[in-house]
Amino acid sequence: MEGGESTVSAKELEVAVKAVHLACGLCERVQRRLVSSRGVERGGTSPPIISSKDDDSPVTVADWGVQAIVSWLLSESFGSENVSIVAEEDVEALSESNSRGLLSAVVDAVNECLADAPRFELPKPDKILSDLDVVGAIKRCNATGGPKGRFWVLDPIDGTLGFVRGNQYAVALALMVDGKVVLGVLGCPNYPVNREFLSYHHQYYNTAQHSSTTANGLSEKGCVLYATRGSRKAWMQPLVRGENGFTWKGDARVIRVSSIDDPAMATICEPVEKANSDHTFTAGVADSVGLGNQPLRVYSMVKYAAIARGDAEVFMKFSRSGYKEKIWDHAAGVVIVEEAGGVMTDAGGRPLDFSRGVYLEGLDRGIIACCCPVLHEKIVGAVYASWESSNL
Numbered sequence: 001m002e003g004g005e006s007t008v009s010a011k012e013l014e015v016a017v018k019a020v021h022l023a024c025g026l027c028e029r030v031q032r033r034l035v036s037s038r039g040v041e042r043g044g045t046s047p048p049i050i051s052s053k054d055d056d057s058p059v060t061v062a063d064w065g066v067q068a069i070v071s072w073l074l075s076e077s078f079g080s081e082n083v084s085i086v087a088e089e090d091v092e093a094l095s096e097s098n099s100r101g102l103l104s105a106v107v108d109a110v111n112e113c114l115a116d117a118p119r120f121e122l123p124k125p126d127k128i129l130s131d132l133d134v135v136g137a138i139k140r141c142n143a144t145g146g147p148k149g150r151f152w153v154l155d156p157i158d159g160t161l162g163f164v165r166g167n168q169y170a171v172a173l174a175l176m177v178d179g180k181v182v183l184g185v186l187g188c189p190n191y192p193v194n195r196e197f198l199s200y201h202h203q204y205y206n207t208a209q210h211s212s213t214t215a216n217g218l219s220e221k222g223c224v225l226y227a228t229r230g231s232r233k234a235w236m237q238p239l240v241r242g243e244n245g246f247t248w249k250g251d252a253r254v255i256r257v258s259s260i261d262d263p264a265m266a267t268i269c270e271p272v273e274k275a276n277s278d279h280t281f282t283a284g285v286a287d288s289v290g291l292g293n294q295p296l297r298v299y300s301m302v303k304y305a306a307i308a309r310g311d312a313e314v315f316m317k318f319s320r321s322g323y324k325e326k327i328w329d330h331a332a333g334v335v336i337v338e339e340a341g342g343v344m345t346d347a348g349g350r351p352l353d354f355s356r357g358v359y360l361e362g363l364d365r366g367i368i369a370c371c372c373p374v375l376h377e378k379i380v381g382a383v384y385a386s387w388e389s390s391n392l
């Protein structure tokens, strides 16, 4: 391990974790509105919440809102001249002449969210942020990554499809120094804190979604995971919401990957969407190593949380050929899994390379995370053996 713990300042860790807690609150408010009204798209009478990108994937008030608040908080905390951010969203769709309603919904969500910042001992604006302030904060996240320097990597909502469907999603923030991920924070507002509430996702909504608040005022649903490189520890806190006070590191507990190394006992975790990973191929690999359980299919980087917490043993993702993985879809999750004791590589067994810009350039076929070297070796071997006959 390359000593990243000392590379990350205590303040960077604290601000990043608190910003993700706060951002999760914004997401939850928007998701509730989405799920409860559904009449939100263009043309409806309610303020618009969803738009779509050029590739037809959805983008919402929460994607832009989270990007704005994280950008604003990092700049306020460390000085905008010291903060460089690579992030998923741009302001193109927000700046179109017919997007007035969308922009004002983003600005409202941002101001509502930042009003809560003092609860986390985070800075709060002196006055309400204007459209220009909010667009400026989103636009400032225009770094392009690379092998040198210190920059943040943000996916404001990973798994936007899961988010708009009222399902799982994650807020993912990482810090990179000279091409290496040194800090990862993952906010998973719909992921149950306790494993016993976790069911395969189609059953999930009948269980954890409606779970009540516990005696200590913390909901059983929702957690924030974080790890710094080299610490050999990953942590999980229950998500703090509502009027509950936030104590830095309060209720945080160490998480560890599963200790299972017998394939027959292991569970594979993979993307929900077939378009994002070939389920037939991964089923073949799982079968050839004798993985016994039904796959756990979860939207977004919650998959990394599942591996880091020991809810599943193997994560595999094999995109169709030509798709290039982006650093913000993996950076935060990778460091958390590794510090929780897991093994993360591409399908050739090499570490993922975050140092080459916005994409994971040079990625060999797919992504494999395992709780232990024994399973990892078996999976990499099985991928090698079945690759020639795959259509990928």
Ligand SMILES: Nc1ncnc2c1ncn2[C@@H]1O[C@H](COP(=O)(O)OS(=O)(=O)O)[C@@H](OP(=O)(O)O)[C@H]1O
Binding pocket: 057, 088, 155, 157, 158, 159, 160, 161, 162, 270, 271, 272, 273, 274, 275, 276, 277, 298, 299, 300, 301, 317, 319, 320, 323, 329
């Ligand atoms: N192969 C492929 N093709 C197109 N888009 C892809 C692919 N793999 C991942 N993505 C983008 O990554 C985000 C979520 O992917 P996941 O791998 O978690 O898949 S899934 O949500 O469980 O189906 C999600 O991005 P955001 O939600 O915008 O962050 C997807 O659009």
Ligand SMILES: [Mg+2]
Binding pocket: 155, 157, 158, 159, 328, 329
């Ligand atoms: Mg993403």
